[in-house]
Amino acid sequence: MCGREPLPVLGQPQPERADAARNRRRILDVASRLIAERGAHQLSLDEVAREAGVGVGTVYRRFGHRTGLVWALIDEHERRFQAAFMTGPPPVGPGAPPDARLRAFLRARVDRMVAQQDIYLQLELGASKAGYSGPYWIHHTHVAALLAEARPDLDAGFFANALLAPVNARLIHSQLVERGRSLDEFKAGLDALITAVLHAPRGGRPGEA
16 A cells, blocks of 8 residues: 555546646746736747747646636636635735735735736636636625725625726736826826725715715
8 A cells, every 4th residue: 555646535636747737837937928028928938938848738638728827817816816815914914904904915816917917917817717717706805805804884896896996907017007197196096996985984885866
């Protein structure tokens, strides 16, 4: 029995082979570098395979198409981001007051989208699910929970959508590039929006007189 690998558990994902994991890491690293150098719209799976030193078939089998590879890059960053606000240090993570966590979370979300802005722009322009994918609703649940803690009288779900709405790649790009606002100015605007929500009249809900 010694030396035998454990059998996979029924219903659990198959463990990734070491060579497959190394290939995946090389592919993602190369794709990330090429996007940073040339933009997501010029990403070529053939070039990624060549630069990563793997077969083209390996890339296509693993990711399917360019959008699949881009989503894999997004997913990797999303996992780290979720770990930060779920279990990381305050103020993004637990341990700070809800209003401070709310501001820190939205600011961190802006930083993340700016860091991968070209990827997000391509996804938002080319796929309707980009704005309301699984990660969006995880973020929405988190923001709604913080709002409910800070202002239990408000409609947390509605205002969570309202606070997340400005944090999208197209609006950020428009504000920073087309209108010439600085990143600090954009974040200050978000802070003002959060303050307005948290100081809304007591008992007010959308649709109420």
